Amino acid sequence: xxxAGGVSACLPIHSDLDLVWVRQHVRQAAAQLGFGLVAQTKxxxxxxxLARNTLVHGGGGQMACAPVSRGGVPGxxxxxxxxxxxIPDLEQALRDGYTSGEGLGMGLGGARRLVHEFAIDSxxxxxxxxxxxxxxxxxxxxxxxK
Amino acid sequence: xxxxxxxxxxxxxxxxxxxxxLLVTLQGDLHDGTAEQLQQDVSEAAADSRVKGVVIDLSxxxxxxxxxxxxxxxIAAKTRLLAAETVVAGMRPAVAITLxxxxxxxxxxxxxxxxxxxxxxxxxxxxxxxHGRTRQESP
Ligand SMILES: Nc1ncnc2c1ncn2[C@@H]1O[C@H](COP(=O)(O)OP(=O)(O)O)[C@@H](O)[C@H]1O
Ligand SMILES: [Mg+2]
Numbered sequence: 001x002x003x004a005g006g007v008s009a010c011l012p013i014h015s016d017l018d019l020v021w022v023r024q025h026v027r028q029a030a031a032q033l034g035f036g037l038v039a040q041t042k043x044x045x046x047x048x049x050l051a052r053n054t055l056v057h058g059g060g061g062q063m064a065c066a067p068v069s070r071g072g073v074p075g076x077x078x079x080x081x082x083x084x085x086x087i088p089d090l091e092q093a094l095r096d097g098y099t100s101g102e103g104l105g106m107g108l109g110g111a112r113r114l115v116h117e118f119a120i121d122s123x124x125x126x127x128x129x130x131x132x133x134x135x136x137x138x139x140x141x142x143x144x145x146k
Numbered sequence: 147x148x149x150x151x152x153x154x155x156x157x158x159x160x161x162x163x164x165x166x167x168l169l170v171t172l173q174g175d176l177h178d179g180t181a182e183q184l185q186q187d188v189s190e191a192a193a194d195s196r197v198k199g200v201v202i203d204l205s206x207x208x209x210x211x212x213x214x215x216x217x218x219x220x221i222a223a224k225t226r227l228l229a230a231e232t233v234v235a236g237m238r239p240a241v242a243i244t245l246x247x248x249x250x251x252x253x254x255x256x257x258x259x260x261x262x263x264x265x266x267x268x269x270x271x272x273x274x275x276x277h278g279r280t281r282q283e284s285p
Contacts, residue, residue: 024175045211
């Protein structure tokens, strides 16, 4: 995408073409904020996993992308939300290799490893929001554990 | 059927035949549909032409997630059934580092630094039963 100006965005996730836009936007936003190549790749990969979950398991939804800052350190926050069935057992869903469908079951747990902060808000019947944040120069300081 | 296979997926992923090896060059960001089509095309091409190996050049790929990772593993598994080997070539360091952290191991896939190296690797491996062809190139 040519919109080099925008980090903040809300992108729809309703098709596998949308996954491509999500990845491109996250790449471009992360680069703009000063993330290095490896950090960009980790974020884009996490975003791809989470966006695919939104599409496949959540029945579609959106990604909100926003710049954040803490103690002068810039970061990027991505929130993937849907109004799908929700995740009944979070611990199980995060376990490597668990899938309720035909995936590899590495997306949720893998995405958690690829970012600095990771939170899931999900209730059965009322959808799922997964919010991740990464900071340009590592996590600011581990004050509060999730 | 001759050298290059037609691309029913709109020419996005060319599958070329070089000797006994299929060379697939992935570029940029693949749609899921394209990746799945690729999987089908490669196994069909491998079956049709009895190749010894498949080289997948990833040097133009900026990200491999678990979806594409599974496509690559599936290609390797299908290719192995046809007694051929799959080599992934030219994976970028940032992609490789991310894959490890994601937790993907890509079973059945050999790796090479470049598709040249991959072709050499497959060439030597497949020629080994015959005597007198142990030509070694210094790296
Ligand atoms: N947005 C979501 N809505 C409902 N269920 C989800 C969502 N995201 C993940 N899940 C559940 O968590 C499981 C594990 O997710 P993941 O690790 O990405 O594996 P995969 O997508 O390969 O199944 C999924 O199989 C699904 O049951
Ligand atoms: Mg997934």
